[in-house]
Amino acid sequence: MSNKTYNDLICDTSELIVEATQADEAVFEAGSAERSTFEPLLSDLRIRYTVLLSRLDAVYDQLLQPQKRLIVKRLLEACLGRLLEIKHDLVELHLSDLTYDDDEVLVKLGVTPHEAEPCVPQYFVREREEEIEKKRYFITDTLRKLGYEPPKPRSLVLTEQQAVIIIQSHERARQGRLRGQFMKEIRLLKEKGRDQKGEMSASAATAIQRVWRGFIARRDTKRRKHEEQLLIGMKLAPYSESKAIKKTEEVKELRRKVQKQYEQEYQDALERIEEQLRNQHGVKINERIGDELRRWISEYFERTGKFPEFPSEDGGGSRAMFSRQGTGMDSDLSKSSPVSSKDSKKSKESKDKKNNKVEDNKNKDEAEDLKSFKCSTSAFLKDIVSANEEYEDIWKFREEDIKNEEKCDKDMIEREKMIKIEQEIRNIVDDMMRSELELLQAALDRDRAHKGKKAKKPQKKVRRGGKKSKKKKEKDLTPDRTTESLFEELVTNGIIRPFPLVKIDDFIGEKSFVASDCKSQGQEPLPCLGDIRQLVKEFCILPLGSEHVRTNSPLVRSVLISGPSGSGKKMLVQAICSETGATLFDLTPGNLVGKYPGKSGLIMLIHLVMKVSRLLQPSVLWMNDAEKPFVKKIPKTDKTDPKRLKKDLVKIIKGICPEDRVLFVGTSRTPWEAEQKLLFQCYSKVIQIPRADxxxxxxxxxxxxxxxxxxxxxxxxxxxxxxxxxxxxxxxxxxxxxxxxxxxxxxxxxxxxxxxxxxxxxxxxxxxxxxxxxxxESWWSKTPMEKRKQRVMQRLLELEQENEERAAAGK
Incomplete structure (x- = not known):
């Protein structure tokens, strides 16, 4: 597709973003309301942001203009983060991780259930292709040195001996077929004999014509029926790579190469233009700012008779000093309390009234609290609005030169760099003026001969927002070792393992199409494999792929995937790693046998895993047979020592911070065999793969x-x-x-x-x-989320019964 296609697509998407943000802000303005009112609103928002995510991903993947791509990426990450926030709101609303789309919302927005499933952005892997390829090559090369040969795909190149054997077998088969055909002809000649006259009767010719015409008619009818079924979708065409799709992929790959070229030109222009501007305007800006500050300080001294206090860099520097009024009104206003005594009396009276409520009203309030819901605050909505406004102001209605419309805009770079250079020079001049003010203040004190008063010392820079959080830093047991050496050690010991590249969409399964009808009838819908695929995307892949989204979205540290053997648990773990370009750490008890023995070895193992997983993030810490560390009684035949990591698992998982793109994934066939309290202390989310429908x-x-x-x-x-x-x-x-x-x-x-x-x-x-x-099924009903849902439903039923009994007794 052309540049105009993607520019028009982002323009249309900008209008959809305005509609989505307006609907989103209306939800926040609603405040606290009944759960039933929020359900269609949040479902509508989730589908809207899902459509926006797929559109922005397509634009960002193919757009060429580098400065426009920066805004599109901001929009893409903000929409992705908001989508995850809405998902967690829906989980709290339904008290279930499985949230289903409303059929009415799908029909209203004109979206199919397949389109309502979030896509995985392509930039997760595409912008890190070289890094991921180097990492995979390093793993395979290290294993090859140890004597391990990874399975290779079938190659068309054959040895001479293999080629000779294949030719011989095919030649023997050919000779056998010829010999059989020859013997068949001889047998037919013996049975029928030959027609001495060499002429055929008229009846025989008519019979042959009739049979042939019937054959031709049946063949044409069959062909037309086949074409009709292909047209209406009742039959699939033979599987083959479409030439149109192949051509489209070639065009996309060509645009990606041009995109990289334009991006490199943009980065070079950033450095070149900044250097030119510094050489041309650096000295002039320095002199101008210095003269302005000196003139302002001298005017201030003539007016007040003292030198001003110079704010710190965190406090705004000279810009904040210029904006000071010096009236003292703010301080007076801040001292006075905005709440009057009458208001305080009213608040006390209202508290007394609340305390004196009867038991009936308490039950009503409790029921209302259980039925009411309020959306959590969003960390991404403002980013979406600001980025979209910036796009509309700069790019949406801009008439660009046809020849250079997709290359970087140098005027925009100059404006941005001038602001940056001026701020840097202002910080330098501010430091210089602080030292000058200290000297002037000291000279003034000497001239006035103030013996009792000493010059004020310059204020130390105080970090805004209070003191820094005192977080205990873990002791580094390997301070002198490089990342490559630690990486190689873990690969050698089999902790870091290679994995086949798998797409999450290869986990084939339909979504539940009757969930909305079941919910309307008051029944609990059963999930399908398509719903499980969407859960893995929302809890594992989408947060792990972007650093900005991971830091600001609701945190999911660990996920437990359960299901019978062959249900696709390992495939889902491989898909998480493939879609995010993550490093796979295998902490399965059977894989740790004989590695890092003893208590000191276990401490070193945990340290290496946590350190390298942060250095090579995104990372996935995987434990197969996740129930084994928490099994009450270990079979005597099990020699893997599964309880070795039992006490440290919670510590490892709680050590994952929002800034760390690290996810702990456990897979289990029989999770009910473990101690449930300890199991659910480790895993915050549980995904159970159901029986295939x-x-x-x-x-x-x-x-x-x-x-x-x-x-x-x-x-x-x-x-x-x-x-x-x-x-x-x-x-x-x-x-x-x-x-x-x-x-x-x-x-x-x-x-x-x-x-x-x-x-x-x-x-x-x-x-x-x-x-x-x-x-x-019995184990699933005992998971924390299901228990919480059952408690809320039971309490609502009890409150309704109590209110009905009181109403009956009152009558």
């Missing part, structure tokens, strides 16, 4: 069979999905790989793939038994 299984079969070329009209996809109901997605894919061998793929052209082949193979795999589902 019919829609998700059907989508999975359609996607993978289409890629394999095995999707045909003879395949009963609905029947296959029903048969696969009690199996996890991983188990189904393993069965498919077992059935679709290379030989079977070659036979698909002749013999269509059937559901029976997979069904027979599934009989040899273990399904998810009902006992496991019941145990998982």
């Amino acid at each position: 019919y829609g998700s299984i059907s989508l999975m079969w359609r996607t993978y069979l289409h890629k394999a070329g095995a999707l045909s009209p003879k395949l009963e996809l609905s029947c296959l999905s029903r048969v696969s109901d009690s199996y996890t997605i991983g188990t189904l894919l393993a069965a498919l790989d077992t059935v679709l061998t290379t030989k079977r793929r070659l036979q698909l052209r002749v013999r269509a793939f059937t559901a029976q082949e997979v069904a027979v193979q599934l009989s040899s795999f273990e399904p998810v038994y009902v006992e496991h589902d019941m145990a998982a």
Whole structure:
């Protein structure tokens, strides 16, 4: 697409941002209200910001103008942070991590459920491609030196011996086919004999014509039916890379290269123009500011007979000194209290009235408190408004030169650099004037011969906002070692591990389309795999990808992902690392056996993990079998010492600060075997992968069979999905790989793939038994969020019953 396309897109997006921020501010103006009133408003805002996120991501990825891209990035990060804030408000509103979209809101905004799912911004990885590639190469190179060879993709390059074997096998097959065809012809000649006349009767010719015309008609009908089904979407086209999509990706990659070139030109212009401006105007600005300050000080001395107190740099410096009025009105006003005695009496009377309320009103107030809700304050809304206003003022209605519209604007750079240079020179002149004022004050005191009064010492710079928070710094056990050496040590010991690149969208699953109807009927909707994918994005990927968003958004330190074997827990961890370019630290108990032994070794291990994870952030600390450190009784056959990190896990997780882009992820198949109190002390969020529903299984079969070329009209996809109901997605894919061998793929052209082949193979795999589902459901009801929700609902029911009983007794 062209430059005009993306410029028009950002203009349209700016108008949508205005609408979203107005709706957002209206929600805050509403203050505290009933929960039912906030539910559609927050759902509407979440979808609006999701659409804005996808639009801004597309613009930022392809826009060329470097200065405009800075504003777009501010908007993108601010919208992303606001989206996460709304998600946490929805969690508090519903008292559940699973929040579903309202169908009425989707219809009103014209958004599909797929579009309502947040996308992962591309700049998370694209702006750090070189760093991520170096990190992956360092890991693989270190492991290769230790003798570990990572699995390589299949290469088309063959050795001479392999090529000879393949040619021989194909030649034997060709000769066999020719020999069989020759023998078939001989057999037919012997059976039928030859027609001595060499002429065919008229009836035979008519029969052949009839058969041929019927064949032609059936073939044309089949072709037209196939084209019609492709047109209306009843059938998928053969899987192949679209030329249009391929061409689009090539154009995008070309624009990214031009984008890097323009960005480099912009950075060079910043340095060059700043140096030119310093050489041209530095001395003049210095003299002007110095003359202004000296003239102002002399006028002040003539008017008051004393020298002014010069503010510190944090206090505003000379700019703050110029703005002083010297009237003393502010101090007088600040001394007087704005609350009168009458107001205080009224407040006391109101307190007395509240204390004297009857029990009925107390119950009503408690019920209202439980039913009411108030949104938390936003740290990103002002950024969205200010960045959008800045875009509208500078870029939206600007008529630019066609030739240079996407290159950096030098006039804008000069204005920004002049402000920066003037401020830096002003700070230097302020320091010089402070020393001059000290000398002048000392000379004045000597002239006046004030023996009892001494010159005032210059005030020390005091940090605004009070004292610095005294945070205990951890003792550095490796102060003399470089990051590369620590990194290499952890890779050598298998703590830092390589992982395959996986996209979060490869976790295939449909969203729950009946959730809104279930909620309207007062039922609790069941989540689907698509809802779990969205949860992982909102709690793990989106906060971890941006430093600004991570620092200011609600903090999620740790996440527990539970589910049966083959449900995709490990894949989700790999997707988190792939989408954010994170470093993976494996703290699984089985992986720590024999590494860093003893108490001192454990202290060193924790120190290395926390130090390197902060240095190489974003980082993911992963523990498989997360329930094992908290199991009451360890089996005698388990030699991994799983309780080694039991006491330090809470310390590790609580040591993760908002500034640290570090996330602790635990995966577990049987979390109910652990001590629940200790388990939930470690993990603030719990994501349970449910049994795959019919829609998700059907989508999975359609996607993978289409890629394999095995999707045909003879395949009963609905029947296959029903048969696969009690199996996890991983188990189904393993069965498919077992059935679709290379030989079977070659036979698909002749013999269509059937559901029976997979069904027979599934009989040899273990399904998810009902006992496991019941145990998982029972455990889920005991999680902190579910317990809190149950307590609130129970209390509301009790209050309603008490009010009804009192009303009946009063009558």
